[in-house]
Amino acid sequence: MAIKLIADSGSTKAEWCLLDGKKKKIFYTQGLSPYFLSSEQIQHIIEQELQTKMKQVPDEIFFYGTGCSSPDNVKAVKKALQRSFLKAQVSVDHDLMGAAKALCGKEKGIACILGTGSNSCYYNGKKIIKNSPGLGYVLGDEGSGAYMGKKVIQYFLYNTFDEDLMDRFAARFKTNSYEILDAVYKKPLPNRYLASFAIFLAENRGHYMVExxxxxxxxxxxxxxIYKYRESWTLPINFIGSVAFGFKDVLKEMCSSYELQLGKVLQKPMDGLIKYHS
Incomplete structure (x- = not known):
């Protein structure tokens, strides 16, 4: 039986599972985003952070990662994996396909990512047929951690929160408008910075402004x-990601009021991907 290596990579962290029949071993490395790393840098991380921990060599590799929707990025990741694992068959696909397989398996459905960013697609059980365009955290990413975090910051900076929430925010983050604006407009990875404020919503559930x-x-x-897919009226709507998982009660309520069928809500794709590739 072939030994399989499955990877789910964001830009911050990558989770790997070595699958040998029913035995599985989980490993973690830093994220391998081809937007930020060259093929050589990706290879170096794989060899230093992954191969040193692995005792077996995979026959097949299934890599799902952020930034792997463009052919050039796929080529860069594939090259790094092939150089690190000379005898393995390598397949590289984007994180939305990983989410769709983890959520829907071989069934039809709507697959949505709600994490630091957001994305969605209609998946026919084999491939992604429709994808509502993601516009990134500046113009889009509705429902994501960055989107919600941006609202939290706006409510604080515009003094829209009531006195109680203003005090809670100040105590929780110990920051000010100068630091916030500097981090958003001048420092790297502002989307992650914005998303870090979404935790305030999870910690203050029940307050009407937070809800x-x-x-x-x-x-x-x-x-x-979701409304852009006519399939959403007849198929389950599935969600993956920290924001979806953290606020699944709201998603359930919303699907119910819109008369949509809520499918799975998972925190991360790996368990679903293991099931898919087993």
Missing amino acids: NIIEDGFNDFFFNH
């Missing part, structure tokens, strides 16, 4: 993305 931000963020996602 409004969560509901508005998800409403924007449903309206701009």
Whole structure:
């Protein structure tokens, strides 16, 4: 039986599973985003952070990662994997395909990512047929951590929060408008910085302003993305990612009020991908 290596990589962290029949071993490395790393740098990380921990050599590799929707990026990741694992058959695909396989398996469905960013697609059980365009954290990413975090910051900087929430925000983050604006407009990875404020919503559930931000963020996602697939009225809507998992009660309520069928809500893709490739 072939030994398989499955990878789910974001830009921050990558999770790897070595599958030998029913035996599985999980490893973690830093994220391998071809947007930020060259093929040589990716190879170096694989060899230093992954191969040194592995006792077996895979026959097949299935890599799902952020940034792997462009042919050039796929080529860069594939080259790094092939150089590191000379005898393995290598398949590289983007994170949305990983999410679709993890959520839907070989069934039809709508697959949505709600993490630091957001994305969605209609998947026919084999491939992605439709994808509502993701516009990134500046113009889009509705319902994501970056989108919700941006709202939290706006409410704080515009003094929209009531006194209680203003005090809670100040105590939780110990920051000010100068630091926030500097981090958003001058420092690298502002999307991750914005998303770090979404935790404030999870920690203050029940307050009407907090609930409004969560509901508005998800409403924007449903309206701009899910509604664009006519298949969403007849197929389950599945979600993956930290934001979806953290606020699954709101998603459940929303699907119910829109008369949509809620499917799976998973925190991360790996368990679903193991099942898919077993």
